Amino acid sequence: MIDFHYVPTGNNLKIAIALEELGLAYRLVKYDMYAGTHLTPEFRKINPNSKLPAIVDSEPADAGAPMAVFESGAILLYLAEKTGKLLPAGWRSRQEARQWLVWQVAGLGPMMGQANHFVRYAPAGQDYAVERYLREASRLLAVLDRRLRQSDYLAGEYSIADIACYPWASGTRGIGIDVNEFSAVAAWVEGIRTRPAIERAAAAILEVADRAKYTQARPQLTPQEWSALFGDRLLAAAKAP
Ligand SMILES: N[C@@H](CCC(=O)N[C@@H](CS)C(=O)NCC(=O)O)C(=O)O
Missing domain, CATH: 1.20.1050.10 (Glutathione S-transferase Yfyf (Class Pi); Chain A, domain 2)
Known part of the structure; x- marks a missing residue:
C-alpha cells in the first residue's frame, strides 16, 4: 500500500496519474495548503521540504521500513522502478x-x-x-x-x-x-x-469544490492563508526545530 500525501494541484496530479496507470493500491492523505495543514513537524518527517506531493510506500523493494519519497520527479522514477513500467526498455x-x-x-x-x-x-x-x-x-x-x-x-x-x-x-x-x-x-x-487513467486520477484528487478554490483567476487570500502559502508562516515552519 502507498500513502499518497497530496493537495489538488498539477504536481500532485502527476502522481495520481502514475498510480492509476500502474494500477497500484494507494490511500489518499489530503492537505489544505491555504490552511497550511502540511506545515507540521510530522509531515516534515515525510518531506523535509514540506511540499506536496509525497508518498510513503509500506512495501518497499528492500522489504525494510516504509519508504518516504518526496519531489514529484523522484516519486515518478520510484514508481517506474518499482513496477518496471512507464520508462522505455531501450x-x-x-x-x-x-x-x-x-x-x-x-x-x-x-x-x-x-x-x-x-x-x-x-x-x-x-x-x-x-x-x-x-x-x-x-x-x-x-x-x-x-x-x-x-x-x-x-x-x-x-x-x-x-x-x-x-x-x-x-x-x-x-x-x-x-x-x-x-x-x-x-x-x-x-x-x-x-x-482512462487520467480521468480516474482527476476524479480521485480534483474535487469540484477544490477546482473552484484553486483555479480562481485572482484568489483573494486572507492574511493567514497568504502567510501559510508565501509568507512568515511558511518560513517559520522550515526554521522550526
Ligand atoms: N518541486 C516540487 C514542487 C512541489 C510544490 O511546490 N508543491 C506545491 C503544490 S503544487 C505545494 O506543496 N505548495 C504548498 C507550499 O508551498 O507550502 C515537486 O515537483 O514535487
Whole structure:
C-alpha cells in the first residue's frame, strides 16, 4: 500500500496519474495548503521540504521500513522502478525520458509556477516579473512543441516524462496562454486527456469544490492563508526545530 500525501494541484496530479496507470493500491492523505495543514513537524518527517506531493510506500523493494519519497520527479522514477513500467526498455529512449522528466521539474514547472504566482497571486503592478515568466513559459512550451512534432511522445513511447509535463501543458489557460498556439502540444494533450487513467486520477484528487478554490483567476487570500502559502508562516515552519 502507498500513502499518497497530496493537495489538488498539477504536481500532485502527476502522481495520481502514475498510480492509476500502474494500477497500484494507494490511500489518499489530503492537505489544505491555504490552511497550511502540511506545515507540521510530522509531515516534515515525510518531506523535509514540506511540499506536496509525497508518498510513503509500506512495501518497499528492500522489504525494510516504509519508504518516504518526496519531489514529484523522484516519486515518478520510484514508481517506474518499482513496477518496471512507464520508462522505455531501450537504453537510448530511457535516457530521453529522464532528460524530459528533469527538464519538466527543473524548467517547465518552476517557470510556469512563477508565472502563475505573478499573474494570479502577486499584488498588481509586477509587470517585469509577469512578462519575464510568461515569456519563459512560452519559450518552454515552444521547446515542448518542437519535440512533439518529431515524436508522438517525449521519449518515443508514453512514459513518466509525458505524465510529468501533462498537468502543466494542459493548464496554460490559468496564466493566459492558449495552448493552441502550440499545435503539437495541444494534440498531445488531447491524446493523453482521454486515457482512462487520467480521468480516474482527476476524479480521485480534483474535487469540484477544490477546482473552484484553486483555479480562481485572482484568489483573494486572507492574511493567514497568504502567510501559510508565501509568507512568515511558511518560513517559520522550515526554521522550526
Ligand atoms: N518541486 C516540487 C514542487 C512541489 C510544490 O511546490 N508543491 C506545491 C503544490 S503544487 C505545494 O506543496 N505548495 C504548498 C507550499 O508551498 O507550502 C515537486 O515537483 O514535487
